[in-house]
Amino acid sequence: LLLYIGADIQDSDIPHRTKLSQLIVQQFQKEYSKMIGDIQNALGRLSWTSDIWSRINLESYLAVTVHYVARGRNRHLELRSRL
Secondary structure, three states: OHHHHOOOOOHHHOOOHHHHHHHHHHHHHHHHHHHHHHHHOOEEEEEEEEEEEEOOOOOEEEEEEEEEEEEOOOOOEEEEEEO
């Protein structure tokens, strides 16, 4: 599909699926570390909420959200949430 859409794209420009998987894991670890640092530097308390649900085919889901206050780039207080 990429080769069909992009006239300038060569086969060698498309990364292998294992490379894409590796890049996704690296990006997740980067964002996770950033999130942990952000939460550890939160001002005051953290508020945690959770929700559990399932689809009709019994496929289950769990979501955990944290809400907290932090200083923004302009030094104003911001209410932030992370899922």
